[in-house]
Amino acid sequence: MNKLLFFLFPLLLVLTGCPKDKEKDPEPAKPAAAVAGTYTLxxxxxxxxxxTTNLPTLPTTINGRTVSGTVVLTQVSGQDAKVSLKLTLKITGQQDAVIDIDEIGVEGSGPYTLKLDGQSVGSVDGNTCTFSVSETDQQGQHVELSFTGRK
Incomplete structure (x- = not known):
């Protein structure tokens, strides 16, 4: 019995004394990098x-023309919490309509909040991006833009 304990004791020390390899928690994603990508409208x-142009479901066909679009969020170089937005609306047989918005702030750690000039204008949660902004331009014209896109 003593021989068995003499043999098992060092083995137990080796087995219990070695720390288990812990998986490191992944680094939290940089907000801009986490939301960057292409979303289909x-x-x-x-x-x-x-x-007003209201298209609650895309893609859709109107008068024989297909309407679809994409939104591309791109991390601003050197900025962990800013993206630029490029919305492209495609209509068969017509030139693409493009809207660019630069310097959109990204806050949070999922869901992420999109901010323009300090105001919340949208969110990105998983694979869905929602955006809504309204403003009055320099000519006094009120403009509203909203969309939903999915990766």
Whole structure:
């Protein structure tokens, strides 16, 4: 029995004395890098003094023309919490309509909040990006833009 204990004791020390390899917690994603990517538009709305375009489901076909679009969020170089936004609306047989918005702030750690000039204008949660902004331009025209996109 003593021989067995003499043999098992060092073995127990070796087995219990070695620390287990712990997996390191992943580094939290930089907000801009976490939301960057291409989102396919699933809904779009634009309104100004000339009228309103409301497309609650995309892609869609209107008068034989397919309407679809994308939103690309790109991390601003050297900025962990800023993205630029490029919205492209495609209509078969017409030139693409493009809207660029620079310097959109990204806050949080999921869901992320999108901010423009300090105001919350949208969110990114997993694979869904929502955005809504309204403003009055220099000519006094009220403009509204909102969309939803999915990765």
């Amino acid at each position: 699933s809904a779009f709305r634009y309104s100004d003094s000339d009228g």
